[in-house]
Amino acid sequence: MENHWLTPLTLKGEKVTLVPLQQAHRDGLIEAAADGKLWELWYTSVPSPETMDQYIEQALQQQAASTSLPFVIIDNASEKVVGCTRYCNAEAKHKRLEIGFTWYAKSVQRTGLNRECKYLLLQHAFEKLDFICVQFKTDWFNLPSRNAIAKLGAKQDGILRNDRLNADGTYRDTVVFSIIQQEWHGVKKNLSYRMNHFIG
Numbered sequence: 001m002e003n004h005w006l007t008p009l010t011l012k013g014e015k016v017t018l019v020p021l022q023q024a025h026r027d028g029l030i031e032a033a034a035d036g037k038l039w040e041l042w043y044t045s046v047p048s049p050e051t052m053d054q055y056i057e058q059a060l061q062q063q064a065a066s067t068s069l070p071f072v073i074i075d076n077a078s079e080k081v082v083g084c085t086r087y088c089n090a091e092a093k094h095k096r097l098e099i100g101f102t103w104y105a106k107s108v109q110r111t112g113l114n115r116e117c118k119y120l121l122l123q124h125a126f127e128k129l130d131f132i133c134v135q136f137k138t139d140w141f142n143l144p145s146r147n148a149i150a151k152l153g154a155k156q157d158g159i160l161r162n163d164r165l166n167a168d169g170t171y172r173d174t175v176v177f178s179i180i181q182q183e184w185h186g187v188k189k190n191l192s193y194r195m196n197h198f199i200g
Helices: 023-034 052-064 113-128 143-152 181-196
Strands: 016-020 068-075 080-091 096-104 133-139 155-165 171-180
Touching: 016 113, 023 052, 023 068, 023 080, 052 068, 068 113, 080 113, 096 113, 113 133, 113 143, 113 181, 133 143, 143 171, 143 181, 171 181
Parallel strands: 096 133
Antiparallel strands: 016 068, 068 080, 080 096, 133 171, 155 171
């Protein structure tokens, strides 16, 4: 169990395909992040062109250390890289993990790609890896992210006050959400319905 979940794999849906992150994705990720200059959003941690190499290297180091599994998000229609996401902070012993480090090019936000991406990740976590809890964390001020997580069917567990120090010296309050294994059946039905009926 401890190593199996970290095995790189591809998850394919109708709109998106998640492929293991590689150094070769650098230029595609820079182009995706530049779509909307996402690094300028102070409450997110999207890499800039100057920090992309460090971002990829850190993600791959965490994968090598068996603490995460980073993916690049491919838009099936354009076959272009449109973002990044990651299984992270996994505790195989306790069958818990987090889905985080997720961001999308501005042009594909609110198009249903995020919903299908999360569906693929959650389905694999609960149905293939048999995890019992999947967490999501976001900045208190990141209202779009908080709303998107809630629409998935995740429940808010609480708020971690002064959870971490931001790069600009301010303190971040982190909102924690989760979906547990017993809820997956209902969450799956909700996500499937919203995807099939193109509900926002």
